[in-house]
Amino acid sequence: MEVTPETIVANLTSVRERLAAAHAALAPDARLPAPTLIAVSKTKPTPLLQAAYDAGQRDFGENYVQEVVEKAPALPPDVRWHFIGHLQTNKVKDLVAVPNLFCVHTVDSLKLANELQKRTAALRPDRPLEVMVQVNTSAEESKSGCAPTECLALCSELVASCPLLSLRGLMCIGKYSSAEGVADEDFACLVACRQQVAAMLKLDPSTLALSMGMSHDFEVATRAGSTHVRVGSTIFGARQPKLPTA
Numbered sequence: 001m002e003v004t005p006e007t008i009v010a011n012l013t014s015v016r017e018r019l020a021a022a023h024a025a026l027a028p029d030a031r032l033p034a035p036t037l038i039a040v041s042k043t044k045p046t047p048l049l050q051a052a053y054d055a056g057q058r059d060f061g062e063n064y065v066q067e068v069v070e071k072a073p074a075l076p077p078d079v080r081w082h083f084i085g086h087l088q089t090n091k092v093k094d095l096v097a098v099p100n101l102f103c104v105h106t107v108d109s110l111k112l113a114n115e116l117q118k119r120t121a122a123l124r125p126d127r128p129l130e131v132m133v134q135v136n137t138s139a140e141e142s143k144s145g146c147a148p149t150e151c152l153a154l155c156s157e158l159v160a161s162c163p164l165l166s167l168r169g170l171m172c173i174g175k176y177s178s179a180e181g182v183a184d185e186d187f188a189c190l191v192a193c194r195q196q197v198a199a200m201l202k203l204d205p206s207t208l209a210l211s212m213g214m215s216h217d218f219e220v221a222t223r224a225g226s227t228h229v230r231v232g233s234t235i236f237g238a239r240q241p242k243l244p245t246a
Helices: 005-024 046-054 065-074 089-096 110-123 148-161 183-201 218-223
Strands: 036-040 059-062 080-083 101-107 129-134 165-171 209-211 228-231
Touching: 005 036, 005 046, 005 218, 046 065, 059 065, 065 080, 065 089, 089 101, 089 110, 101 110, 101 165, 110 129, 110 148, 110 165, 129 148, 148 165, 148 183, 165 183, 183 209, 183 218, 209 228, 218 228
Parallel strands: 036 059, 036 228, 059 080, 080 101, 101 129, 129 165, 165 209
Antiparallel strands: none
């Protein structure tokens, strides 16, 4: 079925309503601000993103550096771009050069953090870059991210050696069979990692973000305490074939 701007607006409205309902179901004493909805627009043409923007959407997520670089100039400058894909160090310079890059959710090594620090110092020294540490909570070889046991050390090293990176929080990708409940384990693992990182940094855990939840499980993630959900196909329709470059 063809996806039109009108479809995008209807889908976006539906996702917002579902997100609000999941958030409202939380116990009052556990209810933090509603999660930020990141519209994941990978492989989608700019007019469809513009339709979402015109409907009030400002946070967009991309998996490929090439797409952020191409789309950012074509959309209004107040869009907040979130990079949510695996990031190669040789692509960091191009990504950080995007003026309204808001957050990189997928820092999984000190090597990558150091490269982001280097390029941020060169390209935007007066604007620290928000980052999240990606944790492979499900231990799946197909997924990027540090092991939960390595999360604390990576966060500590990042904070100590990368002054232009602002540690916003942690990110994970839950197992895709969340309908059976197994994603709950991934989300609980990320919550536990946040507790450890917050204790190390002497912060209230609620000040650290949890980027978890996608089209198939964003309601489960919201009930688990997510602060950022990354929803793509439920808004924009099925993806196009993967691009050849990252």
